[in-house]
Structures are given as structure tokens and as C-alpha cells.
Amino acid sequence: MTESRGNWQWLYRLGSPRWFYDISGRWLPWLSALTFFLLMTGLVWGLAFAPPDARQGNSFRIIYLHVPASFLALAGYYIMAVAGAAGLVWRVKMAFIIMKSAAPIGAVMTLIALFTGAIWGKPTWGAFWVWDARVTSMLILLFLYIGVLALQRAFHNGDVGYKASAILALVGTVNIPIIYKSVDWWYTLHQPATLKLTSAPSMHIDMLQPLLVMIGGFYVFYVLVLCLFARAEIVCQERSTVWVRRRLEGTP
Amino acid sequence: MQIQFENVSDFLTMSGHGIYVWIAVFFSLTMLIALILFPLYVHAKVSKEARIDQHKTTAPLGGEGSV
Amino acid sequence: MGDIVQASVRVPNGFFAHAKHDLLLARRHLGDTLAPALFFVMACTLVPLGLSPDAQRLSEIASGILWIMILLATLLSVEKIFMLDYEDGSLEQLLIAPQMISIPILGKIFAHWLVIGLPLTLLSPLLGVMLSLPTVAFLPMILSLALGSAYLSLIGAVGAALTVSLGRGGLLLPLLVIPFYMPIVIFGTATVNAAVAGQFWLAPLAIIGAMLCGAMALCPLAVSATLRAMSNA
Numbered sequence: 001m002t003e004s005r006g007n008w009q010w011l012y013r014l015g016s017p018r019w020f021y022d023i024s025g026r027w028l029p030w031l032s033a034l035t036f037f038l039l040m041t042g043l044v045w046g047l048a049f050a051p052p053d054a055r056q057g058n059s060f061r062i063i064y065l066h067v068p069a070s071f072l073a074l075a076g077y078y079i080m081a082v083a084g085a086a087g088l089v090w091r092v093k094m095a096f097i098i099m100k101s102a103a104p105i106g107a108v109m110t111l112i113a114l115f116t117g118a119i120w121g122k123p124t125w126g127a128f129w130v131w132d133a134r135v136t137s138m139l140i141l142l143f144l145y146i147g148v149l150a151l152q153r154a155f156h157n158g159d160v161g162y163k164a165s166a167i168l169a170l171v172g173t174v175n176i177p178i179i180y181k182s183v184d185w186w187y188t189l190h191q192p193a194t195l196k197l198t199s200a201p202s203m204h205i206d207m208l209q210p211l212l213v214m215i216g217g218f219y220v221f222y223v224l225v226l227c228l229f230a231r232a233e234i235v236c237q238e239r240s241t242v243w244v245r246r247r248l249e250g251t252p
Numbered sequence: 253m254q255i256q257f258e259n260v261s262d263f264l265t266m267s268g269h270g271i272y273v274w275i276a277v278f279f280s281l282t283m284l285i286a287l288i289l290f291p292l293y294v295h296a297k298v299s300k301e302a303r304i305d306q307h308k309t310t311a312p313l314g315g316e317g318s319v
Numbered sequence: 320m321g322d323i324v325q326a327s328v329r330v331p332n333g334f335f336a337h338a339k340h341d342l343l344l345a346r347r348h349l350g351d352t353l354a355p356a357l358f359f360v361m362a363c364t365l366v367p368l369g370l371s372p373d374a375q376r377l378s379e380i381a382s383g384i385l386w387i388m389i390l391l392a393t394l395l396s397v398e399k400i401f402m403l404d405y406e407d408g409s410l411e412q413l414l415i416a417p418q419m420i421s422i423p424i425l426g427k428i429f430a431h432w433l434v435i436g437l438p439l440t441l442l443s444p445l446l447g448v449m450l451s452l453p454t455v456a457f458l459p460m461i462l463s464l465a466l467g468s469a470y471l472s473l474i475g476a477v478g479a480a481l482t483v484s485l486g487r488g489g490l491l492l493p494l495l496v497i498p499f500y501m502p503i504v505i506f507g508t509a510t511v512n513a514a515v516a517g518q519f520w521l522a523p524l525a526i527i528g529a530m531l532c533g534a535m536a537l538c539p540l541a542v543s544a545t546l547r548a549m550s551n552a
Contacts (some may be wrong), residue, residue: 039284047273048255048263058266061273065280088544091259105287105299112283116276133525138406143498150494163548164481171477171541173498178530182502189509206253228291235295239302248299 015092017234018243031224038217045210053207059123060117064211068218069112073141074176076106076222081173082150084166084216094230096162097237099169100152101229104221107145114138133187137180144172158237333418334426341430344403351399355392356438360460362388362447374451381450382460382511386504388446389439389464390471393494396435397475401483401546408547410483414550421539424546428476436468456514459512459524466527468502473531473538474499480545503530 009169046064080102087095117135118128129135148165155161203211238244257263264270345352366384367377390470404410404427413420444457452460478496485491505525513520 011315043277047277048257049253049258057269059269059272061266061269062276065276069280088548103292104290108283108287111363112280115279119272119276119279139503140498143494147495147498150491151481154482154491156269160484160549164545167477167545167548168481171499171537174537175502176501179498182505186509187504225287225291228288228295232291232298235298237301239298239305245302248303 012121015094017097017238020097021231021234021244021247024231028224028227031220031227035217035221035224036222038213042210042214042217046214048087050210051204056124059120060207062120063207064214066113066116066120067211068215069109069116070138071215072218072222073106073110073113073138076102076109077141077144077169077176078173081166081169084162084169086168087162088166088170094238096166097230097233098226099166099223100162101226101233102167103145103148103152103165105144105225107149107209109218109222110138110142110145112141114127131187133184136187137183140179141176142184144176148172320333320363334421334429337423337426337463338430341400341427341488342433345430345434350402351396352434355396355435356442358395359392359442360389360440360446362391363450366450378451378453378515379449381452382508382515383504384450385443385446385452385460385464386467386507386511389436389443390497390500390504391470392439393435393468393471394496397431397472397496398479398482399494400431400472400476402479405483410546411550414546420543420546424476424539424542425535425548428472431476432469432472436472437465440468441480452511453515454519456511459480459514459520460511463507463524463527466524466531467507470503470527470531470534471500473534477538477541477545480549483546484549503527507532 042064047061050061050064052058062072078223080099083099083102086092114135117138121130121135122128148168151168152161152165155164235244235248257266264274266273366380366512370376370380401410404413413423440461443460447457449461451518475492475496476498478492481495482492506526509523510520510527
């Protein structure tokens, strides 16, 4: 194996479910440990050590779950769509597996963001649900995820299901900016004067640090769970191949 | 940096906001744990089925030949 | 040179041939064709019954009701765009043809709009009167619905293509498509409401036009990619 070939070898290997299954198996313990460490540190730091917000008091601590989940809800859709596009263009099976795995994770992240947002809304706005621009956009994002999940489940032929949901995810990516802009515009049109978001212009550094740890922790968590879902999907798709049987037998 | 609460009950009530914070934490952690457990469950189930199929249909794998 | 001339003649032919074919099919299945319009009228009748017959209250929400009902009526019919062709195999033939299939697909979507969107738009003034929509809002409502229903057909065609091979797409299709319909409902009702409030209603209408142009460019591509993915399996 020469060096010049070696430079591109990883790209071809990346497309192979077998290679991914083996390499991710080696990553899993490290990813799990890092996820646990970051999430526990961020959570304890944010819940117990960060100073309370001047206006919102302790209820602001929900931010340490709400913001990272919102980040990944949106980023997850783009990860799903990019993986789907890679699958459609280069016909890489692994890309489709990543796309399929990203859908349920993104949907759950969106659900967490919506739920924590609603809980946070009660002490802040006085109501669990407010038709605020960001809340509404998040809800529509959840619907987009549900559409992709429903389409994935509907097809018995794996390959067609992959392609169909990849196309739907791509159509969604084109539409997400339109949806966000239109909902924003709609909200400014109907904005009731009594509702004002009481967020400080910039966060204090003592509050920001645990938030950054939590965002990092959520990203590592995302990678970990993406690997777990992808591995389950690989075993499901390739259960009749020799190499999967070998792995299940325990012989490498 | 120092802990913001004087004792455990203060930490749990969070001056009235505790119920909101803890519900949010509980829900989020439940969801995150479910996200970890679900693919592990699917993996284990599929592996078990595949092992049963294998013993039914084919002879145990030899050492030679790989795909 | 000759190829170019031939191609430029053939492309509109594909458009009109498929549009005409679908219009003939629509006339043959007249019951299915008329159902969305009847649904539109009946569902709009539910609103005064469920809410209140008060003209003042109805006029405030008339724009939203008309837009939502048009959306639902379109959803009822949109799975039909490719279903009949899929069942009798002519969709498969379209995919084998060497020419670009975006143009025939656009023709089919145009036919769907002529059969569904346009009649609903023409019915809307009648329901506007019944829901006491202010007179100033009629022109913006008709224009926004005419453009908007074409957008509904285009997006709906993508959903119809994605679910055509499932056979039971009727349940899945709304789940896929409704999130994509949300912006157009916002701008559609905003056009009508702006006219009611005496504001400049051409601005949201222009956005609807822009979204329609974007959808006309992209949706046929998405549909053809989907149909090819389905037929390769």
C-alpha cells in the first residue's frame, strides 16, 4: 500500500459498512466516557455552580439543556440531509445508513428542545405554550423529522426507502430557511406587545462556560448515538453476510 | 466559582423554580438514555435473530474465506 | 442545428401532450375531479356552524379559513397526480423516454392545477361572500389563491411521487407535505389580511410569486429524481 494510494484509501473505506462497524466499535468506549464526563460536568456546573440569572432566577438553568438540544435539532437536520445527498450522488450505502440513523436522533433532540422550552416558558412567560417565532419553527422542524421518519418506515425495500427519504430531507433543507424566515415575518406581524423575551444581551462568562461544556457534550453524545444507531442498522441490513456472522459469533 | 445553594433542599426547590428545572432535567435525561438504549436493544435483537437463523440454515463458519 | 430545432419543438410538445393526457383522465374520472371543490364548499360551511354565524367574527378569520380549506382540498387530490399513470404503467414509459422528464412532469402538474387549483380559486369569491370577507380583499384573495394553489400542486407533486409506489400514500402524504405548506399559508393569508387592513398587499403576493418560481424550477427536478429512484429498484 503506497502513500499516494493511502491518502484516499480512508474515503473508500468510509463507504464500507464493515469498516465503519469495526472502527466505530473501537471508538465507542472513548466516546461513551467523553460523553458521560462532559454531560455530567456541564450539568453539575450549570445546575449547582453557575450564578442565577438576575431576572429569571434559577429557572434560567434550563438553558443548559434547551440550547444544546436546539443546536443539535437544527444541525442534525443538515447532517441528515448532507449524508442523504452524499448517498444519492456517490451511491455510498454508508451515507444512507448515517442519514437513516440521524433522523430519530434529530427528532428526539427537537422534542427535548420543545419540551424544555415549554417548561421554561411557564415561569418566564406565564404560559407553557406561546406561538413565538422560534417555538413555531421548532415545531415545524419536528414535523419535518416526523415526515422523514414516516417515509423511512413505509418502504420495505431498503434502497428505495433510503433514496426517497434522502430526497425528502434535501427538499426540506431548501425549505428550512424559507420556513424560518416566513415564521419570523409572521411573528413580527402578529407580535403581541405584552410578550417580550427577557434575555440579557450577552451572557456572563460564568454562565457561558458550562453552556459551552454542555454544547460540546451534546455534540459528542450525538456522535456516540449516531454510531450506535448506524451499527444497529448495519447489522440489520447485512445480517446475512459472512462478516456480520463472524462478529456475532465473537470471532474477528 | 462556588456552589450557589446552601443545602440540599435549597438545591431541590431552587427558590420556587425547582419543579420546572427538575422536570426539564428528568425529561431530557430520560430521552437521552432512551436514545442510547434503543439502538442497543435493536442491535441485540437482530444479533439474536441472526444467530438463530445461522444455526438453523448453515453449518458453523470455518476459518477460511472472508468477504 | 436540426437537433436543436427539433428539441425546441419537442419540449413544449411533451408539456402539452402530458397536460392534455391528464386533462382527459380528469374528465373521465369526473367524480374524483369534482370532489375537492365540493369538499371545499362543505368544509367551509362547517366553520360558521362550529364557530358562530356572526359576520364580524367570520370576516376576521375568513382569509385563514379559505386558505386552510384550499390546502386541505388540494391534499385530497394531490396523490392522484401520478397514481393512475403508475397503475397503468405509463409512468414507467415516461421514465424510459430519452428526453428530460422535468417538462412532462411540469405539464402534469399544470394539468392538476387547471383541474383542482383553478376551480377552487374561482369558487373562493362565492365562499368569501358567504364568510363576509370585505370587498377590498377579493382581488388579492383571488390572485394569492391562483398563484398559491399552483405552489400547492408543485409541492404536493413531490409528496405524491415519494409515496406513489406505496399504494397507501393517502395517509402518509399529508404528513410529508403539510410542513412545506406552512410558509405559503402565512404569505397567502397575509396578502388578504393586508388588503383588509388597507395596507400594501402586493409585497406578500410578490413573495408568493417568488416561491412559485422557485418551486417551478426545483420541484420537477425533485419529482424526476424520486421517480427514477423508484423505478430503478
